[in-house]
Amino acid sequence: MDYNKIGNLIMAERKAKKLTQAKLAEQLFVSEKTISKWENGNGLPDTNLLPKLCEILDISLNELLCGERNTGESDSDNKQQLLLNMAKELEDKNKLIWKCMWIIMAVSVISLLGGLYLISVFVTEGVWQLVMILVLGVVFLVPCFFALKLEVSVGAYRCKKCGSEIVPTYTQALNAMHMGTTRYLKCPHCNKRTWCKKVLYKDDEK
Ligand SMILES: [Zn+2]
CATH class of the missing domain: 1.10.287 (Helix Hairpins)
Incomplete structure (x- = not known):
């Protein structure tokens, strides 16, 4: 665990909440010096203080211990x-x-x-x-x-006319003529019957 990182996070989140060290200390029933010690990376809050500290700073325990906020991005x-x-x-x-x-x-x-x-x-x-x-x-x-x-x-079959993917029902496939895995299917998009090539994956044969 990186005490400095955790300390920096505590300080940053405290300031974001517009709390002074004294105010935060008061809420946690610890001395101002204790807060200063954490923020300087010279110690960690007691385990029993962690839930309360997280609540006040509005961060998760995981974030506190990692010393960084989980950005929505990651x-x-x-x-x-x-x-x-x-x-x-x-x-x-x-x-x-x-x-x-x-x-x-x-x-x-x-x-x-x-x-x-x-x-x-x-x-x-x-x-x-x-x-x-x-x-x-x-x-x-x-x-x-x-x-x-x-x-x-x-996979699916690709319409020769408009290129959209067709997923036929079992009966439709059974009734459709085929050559290898290319099937003569009616496209629900353009309503044309074409020899539709089998595509296994979305990006195949584009
Ligand atoms: Zn089509």
Whole structure:
């Protein structure tokens, strides 16, 4: 703890409150010399005096012990930093979900192709082969829907016409034609249907 800094703060705040050393001493039931001692950095107020001193000077205990006022500026800086951290976390989470989606799709497509190959090789042509291919197709749809759900849950799509971001509902995305992750969507801003590119983060592809 920096006694000098604390002392300077006490003096500055006392003067800001237009209090003399004598007046402050009176309110704290200490001698004028004690106040002078604190302000010169030759000692700290007793712990039991701290709450009262803070109250009189209208500063927080933390500010008193740090020897400086928390300016609104650094406070809003902290909040800014907090928001940035949260945005970063969300971005990381989105990246992870995005990666998962691609892995799910890759694994399903490989399984589908592998399954089709096995059926064509090991099952003799006929009704059973057809049934198995159909079942495989239906099973393949499950990870597709799941992947679409993941895809819709992160980021947005950018309207080609006006550049605004579109966050479609699951049904809208399901019904929209797509090429890769570019979807044919109707923009609620300009009401035009365009091939909207997927954007993961706010600043992407601007
Ligand atoms: Zn638009």
